[in-house]
Amino acid sequence: MLSPNSLYPERSVRTIDRPVGESGNAARVPEYFGKNVFSSKVVEQRLEKGDFEAFERVRSGEESINEGLAGRLAQAVKDWATEQGVSHYCHWFQPQTGMTAEKHDAFIDFNDEGHIIEKFGAWSLMQGEPDASSFPSGGIRSTFEARGYTGWDPRSPIFILENENGKTLYIPCVFLGYHGESLDFKTPLLRSDDALKVELNRLLTFLDEDTTGLHFDTTVGPEQEFFVIDKQLAMQRPDLRVAGRTVVGKEPAKTHELDDHYFGSIPTRVQAMLNELELELYKVGVPIKTRHNEVAPCQFEVAPIFETANVAIDHNQLLMNLLKIVGDRHDFSVLLHEKPFAGMNGNGKHVNWSVSDNRGRNYLDPGKTPHENLLFLTFLSGVLKGISAHEEALRASIASFGNDHRLGANEAPPAIMSVFLGDVLSRIMSGLEDGKIVSVGAEKALLDLGVTGLQNLRKDNTDRNRTSPFAFTGNKFEFRAVGSSAPIGYPVAVLNAAVASGLRDLNNRLDRFKNSGGQVSQEKVLEVLSELARETRAVRFEGDGYSDDWKAEAEKRGLSHNRNTPAALAGFLKPEVHSFLVEQGVLSENDVKSRIFIQTERYVKHRLIEMRVAIEMVETGILPSAYEYVGSLTESAHKLKELGVVNVSLDQLKTVADLTNALVKSLESFKTAVAKVSGDEALEENVILQTAHVVADEILVKHENMRAAADSLEAVLPAHLYPFPTYGEMLFNSY
Helix, strand or coil: CCCHHHCCCCCCCCCCCCCCCCCCHHHHHHHHCCCCECCHHHHHHHCCHHHHHHHHHHHCCCCCCCHHHHHHHHHHHHHHHHHCCCCEEEEEECECCCCCECCEEECEEECCCCCEEECCCHHHHHEECCEHHHCCCCCCCCCCCCEEEEEECCCCCCEEEEECCEEEEEEEEEEEECCCCECECHHHHHHHHHHHHHHHHHHHHHCCCCCCCCCEEEEEEECEEEEEEEHHHHCCCHHHHHCCCCCCCCCCCCCCCCCCCCCCCCCHHHHHHHHHHHHHHHHCCCCEEEEEECCCCCEEEEEECCEEHHHHHHHHHHHHHHHHHHHHHCCEEEECCCCCCCCCCCCECCEEEEEEECCCCECCCCCCCHHHCHHHHHHHHHHHHHHHHCHHHHHHHCCCCCHHHCCCCCCCCCCCCCEECCHHHHHHHHHHHCCCCCCCCCCCEEECCCCCCCCCEEECCCCCCCCCCEEECCCCEEECCCECCCCCHHHHHHHHHHHHHHHHHHHHHHHCCCCCCCCCCHHHHHHHHHHHHHHCHHHECCCCCCCHHHHHHHHHHCCCCCCCHHHHHHHHCCHHHHHHHHHCCCCCHHHHHHHHHHHHHHHHHHHHHHHHHHHHHHHHHHHHHHHHHHHHHHHHHHHHHHCCCCCCHHHHHHHHHHHHHHHHHHHHHHHHHHHCCCCHHHHCCCCHHHHHHHHHHHHHHHHHHHHHHHHHHHHHCCCCCCCCCCHHHHHHCCC
């Protein structure tokens, strides 16, 4: 391994070789933003007025696209793309691998005379046919049943992605099996959006609102956390190369106990990377707004402005992909794993969520007097009912091998789903339980700084509870439990469906009291809200979600506490837990079962990858170094004895020999356990969940025991003998 002093012999800060203005990319944002997007403005310029208006109705969900309009759109898309030097197009979709998929086709064909022409018709735009048997399907599709379809999602903009080797047109799509099975993460999201809109329409009708021409959108803003490690160091770690996290390695002398990295000055090399990242994202219309240092050394966060949910999930996938690509250009490895380093703050993806309409309303905006805002209180009650009734399904939606390291640790929400509302809304809901509307001083207060010349600060009506998995933050909820590497489409789909279910329950109660015109009096609405306030008391929690007292209290309240992925998925398998998704048409019963199988299989396979690489690193790296050191100490002891010098190395020799022996024993125990689940029979559908429980409850303990022994050896091995870059080198010598 390279010594720390020779790691960066010719390092220099990489600069962007593109014209981004003297003060960085922000100076040219208006020029660059959306330049590679087939936006409404581009459509309007290239289509007749009637076609443009028809396409806008398609995008708003009022009607479906027909082949004639699609053909004219395809021509416009091809002309626009080829004018920018694009040679290929692809249907871009989100299979259940956690990553995106694409197959590139050229704009070329032969005409009747046999001459090469550029061709891109209606069906090239609207539909593709990837091999459905090669993607995870959870048993829905067999290997011999290969046909699958991609279908264009016209509500998500087409865009051009460019790199050093050319430009490609990307068409955002859904992915279905031959019989219409949902094989991706986007289809359930779009269906959940529709289910939520149906119940919102019903609710507004009960509240005597005209819903003619009204359109609803779930809006999402995912905050993305990640680590940035020098690529040269990361490539010397087999675990980072294949598993995305370190499976051995002791904590350095300093971690983040001084809180000095959080919101600190962004290192120059990292800022150069982020500048280029933002520029690439702006080109494809991703509105990145925020960037800052996170808690752990080498950890950072970026966050976008809110967008409609289906666009937001596409853009988050683009963000994760471009983080890797741009990071590589700057000689960085970007780590999206939820827990790359033991003992360090982990990566999350806080998904901010709300609902708005085309009249400019945010349904989670309390206004100045939330106790008088009937629509807000009614919608909030529906949200609370949905979360309360389906908290176990929400827990399952964010279950993964990576998130298991994070949930319940001291930087992430617990594995118990609860809702934080803040002082003002909590008092209002408590009043509603008793059938009262509590008047509260909801106007934003001012914090007097007591310093002449400094203006007072506006104080929000609610604090921020970072221990809550689902926290109200002023005019939105923050779903904090989502993992950093996770596609957000699935958890948002389950969240949408849960809220739609809560609103359906509320609407069904209101339906009993509607008058001849279909409206419900305010008195009866408040009567229903009072019922819901009492029923959702258990899921509302304002305290410390990390405390042991809360775990005991949550159990008394009847909330589920599925501590790991296998437990969460076993809970989700119960019909009473997932039936609301089937009833709303978000997923079929087969879809639910297939997704549970896929999540479980991915959990087991990823764990096995981590375990195999841990065994490899111990057997081929750490143990040989330990044996060499034992040999060196033994030789030193003999020489000192011959010279009649006090044998000062015997104690050290015994320590290293004992630690080496402990590692050998724990390694053998670990290997024996892994061998029992690494066969194909352990991954069969009827036993996969049982295998996952064995991995989570038994084998991971043996892995941790082996790691503890390996990390203890690292503490005594000379630096030149330890075979891999250490935590200290990666986290404090990367820039």
